[in-house]
Amino acid sequence: MATYPHRWFCIAVIAAVIGFCAASAHAGLSGYRTRSIPSANGKYLLVLLAPEKGYYVDGPVTEDELNAREKTQQIEDHYSQSGLYRNDGSTELLWPIEYLSVLKDIFVSDDGVHLIVLFPNWECDTCSDRGDALAFYAHGQQLSRYREDTLLAGYLGRCLLSCYAEAPWTTCTSAKFDDKKREFEIATNWGDMFRFDITTGKVIDSITSSSVKTTFFVTVVLIGSSVWWVMRRLVRVDTSRDINVAAIDLSKRTLFLRAKISSVHSYKNMLCR
Numbered sequence: 001m002a003t004y005p006h007r008w009f010c011i012a013v014i015a016a017v018i019g020f021c022a023a024s025a026h027a028g029l030s031g032y033r034t035r036s037i038p039s040a041n042g043k044y045l046l047v048l049l050a051p052e053k054g055y056y057v058d059g060p061v062t063e064d065e066l067n068a069r070e071k072t073q074q075i076e077d078h079y080s081q082s083g084l085y086r087n088d089g090s091t092e093l094l095w096p097i098e099y100l101s102v103l104k105d106i107f108v109s110d111d112g113v114h115l116i117v118l119f120p121n122w123e124c125d126t127c128s129d130r131g132d133a134l135a136f137y138a139h140g141q142q143l144s145r146y147r148e149d150t151l152l153a154g155y156l157g158r159c160l161l162s163c164y165a166e167a168p169w170t171t172c173t174s175a176k177f178d179d180k181k182r183e184f185e186i187a188t189n190w191g192d193m194f195r196f197d198i199t200t201g202k203v204i205d206s207i208t209s210s211s212v213k214t215t216f217f218v219t220v221v222l223i224g225s226s227v228w229w230v231m232r233r234l235v236r237v238d239t240s241r242d243i244n245v246a247a248i249d250l251s252k253r254t255l256f257l258r259a260k261i262s263s264v265h266s267y268k269n270m271l272c273r
Helices: 005-028 063-078 155-164 210-272
Strands: 035-038 044-048 083-086 105-108 114-118 134-138 141-146 172-178 183-188 193-197 202-207
Touching: 035 063, 035 105, 044 105, 105 172, 114 172
Parallel strands: none
Antiparallel strands: 035 044, 044 083, 105 114, 114 134, 134 141, 172 183, 183 193, 193 202
């Protein structure tokens, strides 16, 4: 049975890259942390209680760290569950929500209903444990979520260019929350733009960068040319093989006819005698 060592080499390289990304992502996480995020109008307060209570810092503790620890303790003593509260000291839970990573930017709408959770850094070394790139919530229930590969056109091609051509890794560079219009917009360093309706979490407008379109066109042309070249080579091989088979068959037929003619001549000579 034929073996393909290059195939196993490629699989090993891909596995190593994935393992490296996952390890780097795990190393980059800063752990759980209790915190609170107010809405823009100050009317509501989103409270996120860390699964592991207490805010601790290894090594010498600075004044800022002591203040952060004290604030964390106050939040954990005052609130019993993660979720949305009125920002007036009330402990009446309006709606609960799961804990959200400290690595994510969180936007609380002024109506106390909607929530946008964005992970702005889409680079490879943070792509494992932090979850989705973008998610929309209403009353603590997830409406929709997006990963980079579901948002970005030509995501695989971008990754290959970033890995082998030193192109910048596609990442989010800006985010705008228009609470009055109920819209949320993000842009990337490649020139992409996405606008969402926060009430549904769906994309209502998007722009794909011209560089991506050019890259996609060049990639399609290169792949098409490669396929055409390979098919042409295969056709040539098949044609030459058919010609060789036909030549061999003709040679066999010629030899057979010569043997036939020779046997006929021999038979005639015997009759003449």
